[in-house]
Amino acid sequence: MSAFLEGKGRSVLILGATSSVARALAAEFAACGYELFLAARPGEDLDAVAADVALRKRARVHACPLDALDFDSHDAFWNGIVERVGESLAGVVLCFGYLGDQAKGQQDPDEARRIVDTNFTAAVSLLNRAANYLEPRKRGFVCALSSVAGDRGRQSNYLYGAAKAGLSAYLQGLRNRLFKAGVKVTTIKPGFMDTRMTFGKPGLFLVAAPEKAARQVFRALAAGKDVAYVPGFWWPIMSVIRCVPEFVFKRLKL
Amino acid sequence: MAGEVECEAGVSIEDLLRVLLPRGWFPPVTPGTKYVTVGGAIANDIHGKNHHRDGAFGAAVRELRLLTPAGETLICGPDREPDVFWATVGGVGLTGFILSARVRMLKVESAWLKVDYLRLKNLGELMRELERSDAGYRYSVAWIDGLARGASLGRGVLMRGNHALASELPARMSNILWPAARGRHNVPFDFPSFALNPLSIKAFNALYYALHPDKQGQLVDYDSYFYPLDGLENWNRLYGRGGFTQYQVAFPNETSERGLTEVLERLAAGGRPSFLAVLKRFGPANPGWLSFPREGYTLALDLPMRESLPKLLRDLDDRVVAHGGRLYTAKDALAGADAFRAMYPQVERFRELRKRLDPRGVLSSSLARRVGLVPRGGEALR
Numbered sequence: 001m002s003a004f005l006e007g008k009g010r011s012v013l014i015l016g017a018t019s020s021v022a023r024a025l026a027a028e029f030a031a032c033g034y035e036l037f038l039a040a041r042p043g044e045d046l047d048a049v050a051a052d053v054a055l056r057k058r059a060r061v062h063a064c065p066l067d068a069l070d071f072d073s074h075d076a077f078w079n080g081i082v083e084r085v086g087e088s089l090a091g092v093v094l095c096f097g098y099l100g101d102q103a104k105g106q107q108d109p110d111e112a113r114r115i116v117d118t119n120f121t122a123a124v125s126l127l128n129r130a131a132n133y134l135e136p137r138k139r140g141f142v143c144a145l146s147s148v149a150g151d152r153g154r155q156s157n158y159l160y161g162a163a164k165a166g167l168s169a170y171l172q173g174l175r176n177r178l179f180k181a182g183v184k185v186t187t188i189k190p191g192f193m194d195t196r197m198t199f200g201k202p203g204l205f206l207v208a209a210p211e212k213a214a215r216q217v218f219r220a221l222a223a224g225k226d227v228a229y230v231p232g233f234w235w236p237i238m239s240v241i242r243c244v245p246e247f248v249f250k251r252l253k254l
Numbered sequence: 255m256a257g258e259v260e261c262e263a264g265v266s267i268e269d270l271l272r273v274l275l276p277r278g279w280f281p282p283v284t285p286g287t288k289y290v291t292v293g294g295a296i297a298n299d300i301h302g303k304n305h306h307r308d309g310a311f312g313a314a315v316r317e318l319r320l321l322t323p324a325g326e327t328l329i330c331g332p333d334r335e336p337d338v339f340w341a342t343v344g345g346v347g348l349t350g351f352i353l354s355a356r357v358r359m360l361k362v363e364s365a366w367l368k369v370d371y372l373r374l375k376n377l378g379e380l381m382r383e384l385e386r387s388d389a390g391y392r393y394s395v396a397w398i399d400g401l402a403r404g405a406s407l408g409r410g411v412l413m414r415g416n417h418a419l420a421s422e423l424p425a426r427m428s429n430i431l432w433p434a435a436r437g438r439h440n441v442p443f444d445f446p447s448f449a450l451n452p453l454s455i456k457a458f459n460a461l462y463y464a465l466h467p468d469k470q471g472q473l474v475d476y477d478s479y480f481y482p483l484d485g486l487e488n489w490n491r492l493y494g495r496g497g498f499t500q501y502q503v504a505f506p507n508e509t510s511e512r513g514l515t516e517v518l519e520r521l522a523a524g525g526r527p528s529f530l531a532v533l534k535r536f537g538p539a540n541p542g543w544l545s546f547p548r549e550g551y552t553l554a555l556d557l558p559m560r561e562s563l564p565k566l567l568r569d570l571d572d573r574v575v576a577h578g579g580r581l582y583t584a585k586d587a588l589a590g591a592d593a594f595r596a597m598y599p600q601v602e603r604f605r606e607l608r609k610r611l612d613p614r615g616v617l618s619s620s621l622a623r624r625v626g627l628v629p630r631g632g633e634a635l636r
């Protein structure tokens with residue numbers, strides 16, 4: 001645990017760095033002395049996020065343009081990262097996601113594909129590369145923000161939920177594989193958060209502030225957790241929801 | 255040495271202090287609370303205790319990015335689109351959304367101030383002293399006993415200071431740019447509304463006056479000097495459920511003494527004394543079309559809300575206008591369109607510019623409708 005908190009001379013790669021939680025997480029890492037590689041769609045947002053954490057925390061920060069949905073670019077992106085981090089990369093945190101529009105996704109195959117590709121396929125593509133980098137070095141961590149929505153499919157967001165369920169299962173398998181190598185894999189399952197993703201959406205409850213959530217994610221990483229619900233009270237809630245028999249669940253309006 | 259910070263509009267004065275003060279930079283202008291944003295500071299062209307020296311916040315803004323209601327992003331500053339800039343400085347958000355700004359910061363050697371306290375027996379003496387010696391201090395403000403009457407009307411305590419140089423601090427002091435955090439207190443519930451009555455306010459004022467004898471060169475940390483109330487969370491609860499309203503006036507030099515005397519006398523006579531009354535001398539105004547500060551004197555009052563207060567204040571507005579004074583939109587809650595137009599001669603020009611920036615009348619606010627900065631019925635567009 002203490003080794004994790006000593007970030008001097010080490011770096012971390014954050015994928016989807018312009019999300020609210022990622023911004024707050026970047027600050028947590030920077031406060032421990034990590035050098036930051038922030039990857040997100042190129043543009044004003046990425047530059048501002050990078051400049052902000054660099055100024056506030058006096059951190060060494062690199063903005064790394066990434067289009068997660070441009071799969072052909074992943075090789076070049078990853079090679080570029082490897083070149084720049086040298087041997088310093090301690091771990092990778094994946095924060096990007098796309099909630100999308102469930103109703104639209106049911107009719108519009110492009111929307112459905114965008115939801116699945118962003119949350120699952122792109123994540124797999126990038127985390128595979130991270131795993132292949134860390135495994136032979138026998139150290140480090142992989143962390144990804146999945147979702148409580150992946151614990152059970154519901155009619156209101158099962159495209160997103162299915163993709164996140166896939167991501168959670170992927171991370172389980174990856175954890176199993178990398179255990180021998182001593183690489184930590186942490187699955188984060190956030191509930192509702194007050195971020196751009198959920199802005200203006202109806203029917204939210206128990207909404208958490210992204211800064212608070214980031215602190216909990218960071219603590220889960222420092223403690224070497226396998227799976228962490230954020231905030232923690234989602235664990236009992238989802239445990240109950242998972243236990244509802246399907247013949248009952250299918251009748252519910254959720 | 256000059257330095258500038260470029261930040262998004264949502265960055266607060268507290269953020270600026272937290273990030274930049276340990277590196278020796280201080281906000282160019284700060285109000286009495288650090289919980290305001292840079293965007294808000296520009297939109298209200300806020301002032302601090304250093305207005306007589308440094309002007310209002312707008313004077314330190316080099317450039318800002320504005321998202322206009324028509325959807326275009328404009329970069330403006332004193333030398334670039336000056337009309338849009340000086341309408342936005344003090345424009346209470348009606349010209350568009352301020353996205354970011356480039357602001358000149360002040361180089362300091364420490365987070366401490368060297369403060370002189372001086373008690374003065376009445377308003378006249380206070381004003382004379384300010385005219386005589388204000389130039390020697392970057393920061394200057396006077397607390398006034400709003401209840402004192404007759405020959406003592408306007409008696410108060412002058413609190414003036416400068417940023418302390420490193421050489422002026424005790425050698426044993428470590429970390430001179432970031433003093434240890436002050437303890438915070440909280441007001442856990444609404445006080446009964448009778449808690450602040452003329453008697454308790456009188457007692458407080460007498461105590462405050464007695465506790466501030468003349469002293470020279472006191473070292474005070476920036477947090478205690480600039481933000482005394484930030485240390486008391488939810489201090490508004492002291493006013494009970496009725497709450498309070500603020501009333502801040504500015505008069506030109508020529509009419510200040512008469513105007514201030516009348517305001518203080520009327521409030522005392524109406525049985526509506528102010529818990530907190532603060533007097534300060536303003537330096538020259540900046541070109542902001544709706545900018546509040548103008549050369550002369552300003553008096554800020556916190557008044558416990560009572561049923562009779564709105565009427566009293568609206569009558570007072572007329573007297574303020576008669577003395578050539580004006581009210582501060584950031585604090586005012588009651589003034590009407592006629593009074594406002596008399597106080598701010600550039601209202602018409604502002605409305606004309608808005609026709610260009612906001613042709614569909616997208617932006618509006620209760621304040622804007624009340625004081626006539628947007629046409630009535632501006633609320634129809636939702």
